Amino acid sequence: MKKIAVLTSGGDSQGMNSAIRAVVRTGIASGFEMVGIKRGYKGLMENDFITLDSRAVGDILYRGGTFLQSARSEEFKTEAGQSKAINNLKEAGIDYLVVIGGDGSYRGAAALQQQGIKTYGLPGTIDNDIPLTDYTIGFDTTLNVVTDAIGNLRDTMSSHERVSVIEVMGRSCGDIALHAGISSGVDAVIIPEMKWDIEEISKKLVQGFENGKTHSIVMVAEGAGKAEDIATIIKENTDLDTRATVLGHIQRGGTPSAFDRVFTSRMGYNVIELIEKDISGVALGMETNEITYHTFEEIFNHEDKVDKTLYKIFKDLV
Secondary structure (H helix, E strand, C coil): CCEEEEEECCCCCCCHHHHHHHHHHHHHHCCCEEEEECCHHHHHHCCCEEEECCHHHCCCCCCCCCCCCCCCCCHHHCHHHHHHHHHHHHHCCEEEEEEEECHHHHHHHHHHHHCCCEEEEEEECCCCCCCCCCCCECHHHHHHHHHHHHHHHHHHHHHHCCEEEEEECCCCCCHHHHHHHHHHCCCEEECCCCCCCHHHHHHHHHHHHHCCCCCEEEEEECCCCCHHHHHHHHHHHHCCCEEEEECHHHHHCCCCCHHHHHHHHHHHHHHHHHHHCCCCCEEEEEECCEEEEEEHHHHHCCCCCCCHHHHHHHHHHC
C-alpha cells in the first residue's frame, strides 16, 4: 500500500484542518495509507510522523488552525536539513507529500520535488497572495472575521464621532484590506500595491463629517503603513478624534466559513486524483470556480497582482 504524507507549514489559516481531512479521507477511500507530519518541515526533519485514519480527522472540519500544528524552520532551507527530511521520508516509505501553506512552504516542496520526492501544494494563507489561484485557504473566513470586527468598531465610533484606522494583515498583498473595505463600506483603503495620499484622505474625512457623518473608517494593510502612524497624521491634519486598531492574529482565528470548507474539500479530493495520475510538482487552486493546478515554477514565475478593477469599484463606491 502506497503512503501519502500531509503537513501544514508557515502561518496557520482557517480551513487547514478541513483540507487535511479531505486529503486523508479521500486518500483512504482510494486505497492509500495516510501519514501526518507534525509541525511542518521542522517535524519532517525530526521524524515526527503519525498515522492518520478516518477517525483521526473526525471533528476537525469546522475547527480553525491546524491540528498537525505548524512551525517555521531555517534549518530546512539548508542542504543538510533537506537531506535529513528526504531520508526520513524514504525510511518511512512515504511516496507522496502534500504541503499546505504559502509561498515559503511551496518553495520547500519544490526543493524536495527537485530531489526526487513527489510533492503537491495546497494554498494555505489568509493573505490571498499566491499567484494562479483566485482564493487561498482561510481568505474568505478572514474577510468575515474582519468585517465583523469593523461592525463592532463602527458602533463605538458612531457613539463618539471618531475616525478609526484599522490595520489588517497583508505585508505585500492588500487583498484583505480591499475586499473587507468594500464589504464594510469603509471611507478609505490603503494598500501596498496602490499609491495613496494622506492629505487627500484627510480632506475626504473632514468633508464627510461636515456632511453629517458620525464616524469614518480607514482600512490599511500592514505592508502599506502602521495604523498608529496614519492615525496620528490624520488627527494632526483634521483635528478629528482618531483612534488606531490593529486586528493582529485575531484574523487567523475562528471556524472556517462554508466557502473555505467546500473549497478545501474540493482541492483535497483533486490532489488525490493527481497522485493517482502520477502528476507531481504542482500546486492546486481555484480559477473561475474550477479547481486547477500549475507547476511550482509556473507559480514562482507569475506575479500576483491586485485586482485594479476591484480597486476602482471601491473608489467609485466611496
